[in-house]
Amino acid sequence: MLKVDSLSKRYAKNQVLHQLSFQIHPGEIIGLVGENGAGKSTLLRLLATIDSPDKGTISLDSLTYGKDKKEIRKHIGFVPQDIAIWDELSVRENMHFFEKLSYQSKSEVQLKQLCLDMNLNKWDEPVKTLSGGMKRKLNLAITLIHDPKVLLLDEPTVGIDLKSKKEIGTYLWKQAKEFNRIIVYTSHDMDEIRELCDRILCIGNDRFYEELLRKSGKEIISV
């Protein structure tokens, strides 16, 4: 279980997150919504151990973020908003490069399968020739190389067509329900959030999204 308790973060005088508390169980997909600047990316960075909170604690099962950071990183997969892959290398070369950096070794067949599962079948093509949606799929496949317990995705479907969005959605759903991964992801597409998420975490001072999503029947975590 991922447990967040009284989490606060400020940048200079800008209090971005104030005493957030919530818990997420294995297999759950959580949609993180809020207006621009509400602190969604900040929260994801804290959950990804890339940044540290000013106050509060985060734990994953029996591991505590401050104390067990190195061990926790083995269980986290993070896809930031900006795609982080090597443009000049092929899909295959990217998968192998990141496999070398990861905590687990995977065979060529396993690496290729991670891509095929998302209908990404451009194994030998240079990444620079792929569309934006294909690059997002590759980024996601890379994140899954080390079998993370927690997947943190910052707008994984932004700017991509409806078909690829659906494919990524189906893929994420499978990752949560079949492999019991925790998924936390941000999106400004409320239809997608309503369709895919088990629960919705609304952050920021503006209650607009909370009001909008309340009718969806999904459980809202208001913090």
Ligand SMILES: Nc1ncnc2c1ncn2[C@@H]1O[C@H](COP(=O)(O)OP(=O)(O)OP(=O)(O)O)[C@@H](O)[C@H]1O
């Ligand atoms: N490294 C930083 N230094 C200073 N301020 C920052 C930093 N990172 C974020 N902020 C500020 O924190 C606030 C929250 O930013 P964040 O990127 O987390 O919002 P967001 O909800 O993800 O927004 P968006 O929907 O636009 O992506 C903003 O006011 C932003 O300017």
